[in-house]
Amino acid sequence: MSTPLLSVRDLQKSFPAADGPVPVLQGVTFDLAAGQTLALTGESGSGKSTLLHIVGGLDTADGGAVRLGETEVTALDDRGRAALRRSRVSVVFQQFNLIPSLDVGANLAFQARLAGRHDPAWCDTLARRLGLAGHLSKYPEQLSGGQQQRVAIGRTLAVRPELVLADEPTGNLDEETGSRVVDLMLELVAETGAALLCVTHSTALASRMERRLVLSRGRVA
Amino acid sequence: MIGATLRALLSHWWRRPFQLVTLMVGLATATALWSGVQAINAEARASYDRAATTLAAGARPRLVADGPIPQRTYIALRRAGHDVSPVLEGSAAGLRIIGIDPFTLPPDDLPQDTGAGSIGPDFIGEPGQLLVAPGTEVPDSLPPATEAEGIPPGAAYADIGTAQRVLNRPGELSALIIAGPSSMTAPPIADIAPTLRRTGGTTTTDVSRLTGSFHLNLTAFGFLSFAVGLFIVRGAIGLAFEQRRGVFRTLRALGLPRGTLLALLSAELLILSLVAGAIGIALGYLVATLLIPDVAATLRGLYGAEVAGELTLRPAWWLSGFAIATLGTAIAAAASLWQTARMPLLAPANPRAWSRASAQALWLQAGAAALCLAVAAVAWGIGGLAAGFVLLGGLLLSAALxxxxxxxxxxxxxxxxxxxxxxxxxxxxxxxxxxxLSLALMALLLALAANIGVGTMVSSFRLTFTGWLDQRLAAELNLRAETEVQADEILAFLGPRVDAILPIRSTELPLAGAPAQLVGVADHPTYSETWPLIARQPDTWERVNAGDAALINAQLARRNDLWPGAMLEIAGRDMLIAGVYSDYGNPRGEAMVGLERFDTLFPDIPALSFSLRLDPAGIEDLTRDLRDRFDLPESNIMDQASVKRASLAIFERTFTVTGALNVLTLGVAGLAILTSLLTIATMRLPQLAPVWALGFTRRRLAMLDLGRAVMLAALTFVLSLPVGIALAWVLLSVINVEAFGWKLPLRLFPLDWLRLLVLSLLAAALAALVPALRLARTPPSELLKVFAHER
Amino acid sequence: MNARITRRALMLTALPGLAHAQGFAGLGTASRGFAEPAPDPTFRFPADHGPHPNFRIEWWYVTANLTGPDGTDYGIQWTLFRSALAPRDGSGWSTPQAWLGHAALTTPDTHRATERLGRGGIGQAGVTVDPFEAWIDDWQMAGPSLTDVRLTAAGEDFAYDLSLRTDMPFVPQGVGGYSVKSAEGQASYYYSQPFYAVEGTLILPTGEIPVTGRAWLDREWSSSPLAETQTGWDWFSLHLSTGEKLMGFRLRDRDGPPFTSATWILPDGTPSPYEDGALTAEPLETSRVADRDVPTRWRLRLPARGLDVEVAAVNPNAWMDLLYAYWEGPVRVSGSHDGMGYLEMTGYE
Structure with missing residues (x-):
């Protein structure tokens, strides 16, 4: 763990509220090595999702630094963060993941094509492995929740990102479906060599990760 | 229960004020354009009604003679029990003096009252008084002048006695207006004054027919604007109903009867429509006020000032404004009310994405479009003016659907x-x-198709009209003498000064059973080389000049299906139709024969009118000489250039209003796009957030949204092009033929389309700009909320 | 609409004699330059049968009660008004003398009325004395003298052609022909010929009807006959079966009691004038005519002559729907005396 893939240092973030700013992150610091999996847990409002969003270039920090490899994520502008999201960091959300106007095949390949590294063979593999081969010309609304989430995972991995971020990926799924989706996700993440940062409040899910980080009131507990 | 229910229903609008604004804007705009056009039409019609009975329009039948009518003939007719009123016209010091007798002229024929400018005791007696249009210069040599509305420029109304003095024509009258019915014991006019001829008002262009075309355009546009506005209303109401499905279900579940719910919803819509209608009527009044000067100028050009320059608020008008607003709301809400009525009690409370039409619905709509097209086709087959409008409506509706x-x-x-x-x-x-967006795009399609259609019609008309004027006004000067003696003097004077003198003689007579005019023309290249024939036989002019054939105008030809080769009875003599000529603006039939043939048919009709051919450079001098020497009234000498100029000016003025309405309609369509985009903007976040998360900047998404709106507008434009051209074709070849008896060739004006394309893209871009800017500035946290657990 | 107002304005100026229908607008005021009637006139006939251009207004007013072969009652009116814009005569179009004719034919069921306008000086309308001729357009009252005239008028849907004859003298009204119209002293010159015997023909769309009867001519001229506050009049001319005649009028006043005047005429033509108050006229019943209530049954009393009669319209719907509208039609008299007559009512707006 000499040069971590992801390095988070003293991260600060607060949200405006009626009676002054409410601090959400108050100096979070941690590292994540390439290929490593990390569960980020904590009670509601502990700042898990915010942390994930800042790491993923979806939101900006008030202070501190996030570094991904050689890139200072917290120093990127809008355009730079968009580029980061396209090719290096990829997010699996709890729901509303997919582009409703595109069919499954297009959704699966979308990010890879955006990033300019579309590999049809890899996409086929992913589709097969995720059990989506028979659904490629369907639209997201025609899929079940578990299928939708599998498409999201496939899309995420199709781009072969350095870091996969997942925000309660099984939150909307029943236990059995969720467990199968997690199996697939971990298996495929391991195959691509990506690191995984997974926000969850499920201990079952957290226990499947190599490391576990607990966030409490905006600090690493 | 009702109060609480109503509050529950209405609270929706307060929570979504933007929807309320959209509904109001749509309905008010629709009502405004419709009622604005109606106000203009009503004002114009009122003006026509006035003008039709005024002296200047000459719509009342008159008694005329070949020369002046002695005053004693007038007295003899009055004393025999005939209600005639004397007129003496002539020119003095550059003014056209119109002498009238306020005692015997029908009250409606008198120039309009303007308080100070009214006819009072000073009008009769000496020195008398002239009534002139505001701003008219009156030399000191004439009686004192008072300005009054409704007097044609360059004309002065005076008492008949004053006119006789000013014109130095004591005891002479130029015409007797038949002012009313004669006494039941009165002997026939012919027994008293055998030399007088009765003429049925104007013999040239019946302007109200020409303006009929103009009002047709206005009405069609008003209707289209209204339809376009209704798309906005439909969108707003549909959305409001969908979003309240949960409320409806809850209310029903709590025991509110279906009928009460529907009644309350109807009441709510009625209130909204009345409020919007009131705003719309006020706006419509504004629109009409802004447009009416152009309309007034048009009519002034056509009629010589018998136009009200300002608007009268007629109860019928604003009542119809409310009616149309309510009716429009009812049409726009019908589908939503129907769905609500049929909604099962346990329907899902979640708004079905109302904006998401299934493919099945699209095909259903396309089926309706095909049905409209079929109706249009049937209407075309049937023929007639009403069917023409059905064809027009069916075509537009099917394209939109x-x-x-x-x-x-x-x-x-x-x-x-x-x-x-x-x-x-x-x-x-x-x-x-x-x-x-489809409702807004359908509105845009209608607006664009109407723009292209009417624009093409106007431009085609203009081109045809200009060409036709050139042909019809080939002669440099047209002249009319007052008497045969004067005609002889003028001819003697003109002899060495012009290249050719072409006598024109005309009389009124029935042709094919309807009142018409017969014209005798000379054998001269002026006719044979330029006359606007639209159908002809070989040797047309040879046969006409030889006296065995006639030409007829298109109106007569179309009405009676008489084309070259057919025979027509003219004054008891069967004559071959050798050609048909276009005769725009003339509602009546007309036939032309050679001058010699005319002479043998009507030897008693004097030759008073002449066309003169001369070097155009000499027109001005000759006109002045003729006026000075023969004291001819202004209207008796017309030079080609000024007639053409005046006609074209009238034409252009006529269509400036159309142009303004074009822009307004397009504006409404743009508004429809704006409101639709704003409405779907909130629903679009779940569609945009994943794309953003995958690496698009908000700016880029906004640009793409803007581009998408422009692209959709461009596509709609492309589709509207054939529809617009079809519309123009219907207007030119069906509506005009049915309404006025003339057919105009369709011409295409790609440059106009280009301008319209740019305009519509601009409108779409402008409409998309606000939602796009909002998107570009959406905080990431808003986008992230899409993925948030609590959603 | 505006043109109509113009025309009204013109006629209002030109024909103040008819302005009563407009509420007597401005009549009590300026009559600048016009002659004014003076008491104790001496009429000179036939000269005074002709126009008096120095006076502002003047009329030749004929009404006749006629009977058809089947006993049906008819009435006709023939009136020629003269109105001067300036107190002078003149020839040609610039004459200040304007003329207005009203003609009507009333049956028990119908009432037809029409009007004619024109000006003097050009031959369209006027009055000459010897031989007598009063005319406007095709209407005329003409004959060797005013005691022997042919009276004709026609409209779109009616006409009449009557001969009027009498041997009786003309009867001065008021005091020797000086008729006072208000307490302030407004007055006119006024004489009548109530003794005409009539025979002739009425022409209606349904055909011609031979008629006989009695006619009454009023001649009156003045310059400002009414006070400003007087709002209208009710004017009676009655032929009683005794051979006696009664002329009576009631001028309604905005600010006070009406002003009445009457003349009792014996069968030999001897007049007895009665001053304000001697005659009373009391409306008994109104009819809805042309959207207004007009009294069409009256009680008329002249105690000095033992007269107490009811006067009722033959046709209550005798509305003169002309530029200046008023009510005028034949009436029947019953009570202390029997008879026929005519009633004119103005100012019922």
Missing amino acids: ALPLILRIVLRAASRTAQGPRAQWFWADAEQQLPG
Whole structure:
């Protein structure tokens, strides 16, 4: 763990509220090595999702630094963060993941094509492995929740990102479906060599990760 | 219960004020344009009614003679029990003096009262008084002048006695107006004054027919604007109903009867429509006030000032404004009310994405479009003016209804063949947005098609009209003498000064059973080389000049299906029709024969009118000489250039209003796009957030949204082009023929289309700008909320 | 609409004699330059049968009660008004003398009325004395003298052609022909010929009807006959079966009691004038005519002559729907005396 893939240092973030700013992150610091999996847990409002969003270039920090490899994520502008999201960091959300106007095949390949590294063979593999081969010309609304989430995972991995971020990926799924989706996700993440940062409040899910980080009131507990 | 229910229903609007504004703006705009046009039409019609009975229009029948009418003939007719009123016209010091007798002239024929400018005791007696249009210069040599509204420029009304003095024509009258019915014991006029001829008002252009075309355009536009506005209303109401499905269900579940719910919803809509209607009527009044000066100028040009320059608020008008607003709301809400009425009690409370039309619905709509097209086709087959309008409406409606399906097919094809994920998403997302935008795009299609259609018609008309004027006004000067003696003197004077003198003689007579005019013309290249023939036989002019054939105007030809080769009885003599000529603006039939033939048919009709051919450079001098020497009234000498100038000026003025309405209609369509985009903007976040998360900047998404709106507008424009051309064709070849008896060739004006394309893209871009800017500034946290657990 | 107002304005100026229908607008005021009637006139006939251009207004007013072969009652009116814009005569179009004719034919069921306008000086309308001729357009009252005239008028849907004859003298009204119209002293010159015997023909769309009867001519001229506050009049001319005649009028006043005046005429033509108050006229019943209530049954009393009669319209709907509208039609008299007559009512707006 000499040069971590992801390095988070003293991260600060607060949200405006009626009676002054409410601090959400108050100096979070941690590292994540390439290929490593990390569960980020904590009670509601502990700042898990915010942390994930800042790491993923979806939101900006008030202070501190996030570094991904050689890139200072917290120093990127809008355009730079968009580029980061396209090719290096990829997010699996709890729901509303997919582009409703595109069919499954297009959704699966979308990010890879955006990033300019579309590999049809890899996409086929992913589709097969995720059990989506028979659904490629369907639209997201025609899929079940578990299928939708599998498409999201496939899309995420199709781009072969350095870091996969997942925000309660099984939150909307029943236990059995969720467990199968997690199996697939971990298996495929391991195959691509990506690191995984997974926000969850499920201990079952957290226990499947190599490391576990607990966030409490905006600090690493 | 009702109060609480109503509050529950109405609270929706307060929570979504933007929807309320959209509904109000749509309905008010629709009502405004419709009622504005109605106000203009009503004002114009009132003006025509006045003008039709005024002296200047000459609509009342008159008694005329070949020369002046002695005053004693007038007295003899009055004393025999005939209600005639004397007129003496002539020119003095550059003014056209119109002498009238306020005692015997029908009250409606008198120049309009303007308080100070009214006819009072000073009007009769000496020195008398002239009534002139405001701003008219009156030399000191004439009696004192008072300005009054409704007097044609360059004319002065005076008492008949004053006119006789000023014109130095004591005891002479130029015409007797038949002012009213004669006494039941009165002997026939012919027994008292055998030399007088009765003429039925104006013999040239019946302007009200020409302006009929103008009002047709206005009405069609008003209706279209209204229809376009209704699309906005439909969108707003549909959305409001969908979003309240949960409320409806809850209310029903709590025991509110279906009928009460529907009644309350209807009441709510009625209130909204009345408020919007009131705003619309006020706006319509404003629109009409802004447009009426142009209309007034048009009518002034056509009529010589018998126009009210300002608007009268007629109860019928604002009542109809409310009626149309309510009716429009009812039409727009009908489907929503119907769905609500049929909604099962346990229907899902979640708003079905109302903007998401299924493919089945699209095909259903396309089926309706096909039905409209079929109706239009049947109407075409039937023929007639009403059917012409059905054809027009069916065509437009079917195009609008078919638009969503066509766009969907085009967008799907584009997304299939798109290269790259961005392009693919761009097209796919456009397709997804389509249901929410289709009402606005249908409105845009209507507006564009109408613009193209009417624009093409106007431009075709203008081109044809200009060419026709050149042909019909080939002679440099047209002249009319007052008497035969004067005609002889003028001819003697003109002899060495012009290249050719072409006598024109005319009389009124029935042709094919309807009042018409027969004209005798000379054998001269002026006619044979330029006359605007639209159908002819070989040797047309040889046969006409030889006296065995006649030419007829298109109106007569079309009305009676008489074309070259057919025979027509003229004054008891069967004559071959050798050609048909276009005769725009003339509502009546007309036939032309050679001068010699005319002479043998009507030897008693004096030759008073002449066309003169001369070097155009000499027109001005000759006109002045003729006026000075023969004291001819202004209207008796007309030079080609000024007639043409005046006609074209009238034409252009006529269509400035059309142009303004064009822009307004397009504006309403732009508004429809804006409101639709704003409405779907909130629903679009779940569609945009994943794309943003995958690496698009908000700026880029906004640009793409803007581009999408412009692209959709462009596609709609492309589709509206054939519809507009078809519309123009219907207007030119069906409506005009049915309404006025003349057919105009269709010409295409690609440059106009280009301008319209730019304008519509601009309108779409402008409409998309606000939602796009809002998107570009959406905080990431808003986008992230889409993925948030609590959603 | 505006043109109509113009015309009204013109006629109002030109024909103040008819302005009563407009509420007597401005009549009590300026009559600048016009002659004014003076008491104790001496009429000179036939000269005074002709126009008096120095006076502002003047009329030749004929009404006749006629009977058809089947006993049906008819009435006709023939009136020629003269109105001067300036107190002078003149020839040609610039004459200040304007003329207005009213003609009506009333049956028990119908009432037809029409009007004619024109100006003097050009031959369209006027009055000459010897031989007598009063005319406007095709209407005329003409004959060797005013005691022997042919009276004709026609409209779109009616006409009449009557001969009027009498041997009786003309009867001065008021005091020797000086008729006072208000307490302030407004007055006119006024004489009548109530003794005409009539025979002739009425022409209606349904055909011609031979008639006989009695006619009454009023001649009156003045310059400002009414006070400003007087709002209208009710004017009676009655032929009683005794051979006696009664002329009576009631001028309604905005600010006070009406002003009445009457003349009792014996069968030999001897007049007895009665001053304000001697005659009373009391409306008994109104009819809805042309959207207004007009009294069409009256009680008329002249105690000095033992007269107490009811006067009722033959046709209550005798509305003169002309530029200046008023009510005028034949009436029947019953009570202390029997008879026929005519009633004119103005100012019922």
